[in-house]
Amino acid sequence: MTATIDQPHRCGFVSIIGRTNVGKSTLLNHLIGEKVAIVTPVSQTTRHRILGVKNLPGGQIAYLDTPGFHKAKFRMNRDMVQVASDALREADVVLCMIDASTGLGPGDRFVFTRLKEIRVPIVLALNKIDQVPRPHLLPLIDKVRFEGSFQEIVPISAAKGTQCSELENTLLRLLPEGPPLYPEEYLTDQPERLLAAEMIREQVLLQTRQEVPHAVSVVVERYSVLRDKSLRIEATIYVERESQRAIVVGKNGQKLKEIGSRARKEIGLRFECPASVFLWVKVHPNWRQDVTAMERWRRSGMASG
Ligand SMILES: Nc1nc2c(ncn2[C@@H]2O[C@H](COP(=O)(O)OP(=O)(O)OP(=O)(O)O)[C@@H](O)[C@H]2O)c(=O)[nH]1
Ligand SMILES: [Mg+2]
Structure with a gap:
């Protein structure tokens, strides 16, 4: 411009x-x-x-x-x-x-x-x-x-x-006068893997209540582009208590299925390609206070939260 x-x-x-x-x-x-x-x-x-x-x-x-x-x-x-x-x-x-x-x-x-x-x-x-x-x-x-x-x-x-x-x-x-800081086509600093983790967290937030959304972190363990150009995403949803895990998983795993299916649709739309999403839910007590765990997730570049 x-x-x-x-x-x-x-x-x-x-x-x-x-x-x-x-x-x-x-x-x-x-x-x-x-x-x-x-x-x-x-x-x-x-x-x-x-x-x-x-x-x-x-x-x-x-x-x-x-x-x-x-x-x-x-x-x-x-x-x-x-x-x-x-x-x-x-x-x-x-x-x-x-x-x-x-x-x-x-x-x-x-x-x-x-x-x-x-x-x-x-x-x-x-x-x-x-x-x-x-x-x-x-x-x-x-x-x-x-x-x-x-x-x-x-x-x-x-x-x-x-x-x-x-x-x-x-x-x-x-704003001050000056030349552009970023190339014209540059949009965001958010890597795709992190965006995918965020979109999974978004679905957890939208579909759970009370204290659960605040106690959720999502880590994308694997993010691969397959030969047919579709995305395969494997992610862990961390919560802090067994009761929260039960809520996220839902009766007969229905809630988790729903979270995965909605996230898959959103990710597919955002990245304009078919996506498959595989989710696990794990309990990590007090992760919100655990600096080492949060840092490890963040440094992997695949954490959301
Ligand atoms: N009606 C209405 N709702 C809005 C508008 N802007 C945002 N919202 C809603 O407000 C809620 C919060 O929006 P966010 O964009 O997540 O707010 P935020 O300030 O980023 O929130 P945090 O990230 O939690 O600090 C969502 O449900 C939005 O849809 C608006 O202009 N009108
Ligand atoms: Mg916000």
Whole structure:
């Protein structure tokens, strides 16, 4: 993408920050036009930093999707909050998101206090306006303007795409001038194996309840492209307790079958080829506190969570 004489080429990192569940990953996927981050109604869905690159006529935006800020109980959660804090420091522009349908809460106010240390421009996106009656929107904008120091406030719906290109233009205008950081065809830093692990975890999150989603990690043990170009994925779903294992497996293995079959469809769609998925469920007590296990899974490059 080239810039014209009167329109300089801008480039930099935009860190997407906010409490959990406000729609950060939904927005990233919408903006870059591909599913690179999983999305569920369960809080704390995103567990690591996800880079998504967007090229525009006036420049290149490197978006960083982050885990939501939340009260960290386990080591895994402390690491997640640390990832979000690090992304704040790396940003050329911070995009803070709140959920306009629930209004401002203590989680958002905690994020606002973290933003006080930030010296780069901060844009606030009020997301989920498709769920908000219009008369409620203006008072909310007034409230956030009073409580934080934002360069711009943009109401959006990430799910419907409403006002997302306006938001993107605002972000681009605030980035420094400079050449692109990534080649034009570069989309994300997420390896395919990790995306596959995430898509399996997404299905576990969507199909289990209460404490189970938070206690799940997925490790892809084998990822092969077969001679007929189809994918064969073997993965272990780790949980922390036998009772959780029983829930994930389900009666006569039905739940696990369903998780595998939905993940297979999603992976097939994303990678545009047939896929087969083989799943095992293992108990690893307290893995969320087990730094060695988490590091080993992460270093294998095949872990999700
Ligand atoms: N109605 C509506 N729902 C939305 C919108 N954006 C996101 N959602 C829903 O909100 C839920 C959370 O979305 P995510 O994108 O996973 O939120 P997140 O901020 O990445 O969450 P964490 O990764 O857990 O921090 C999902 O059920 C989305 O479908 C929106 O604009 N409108
Ligand atoms: Mg997310």
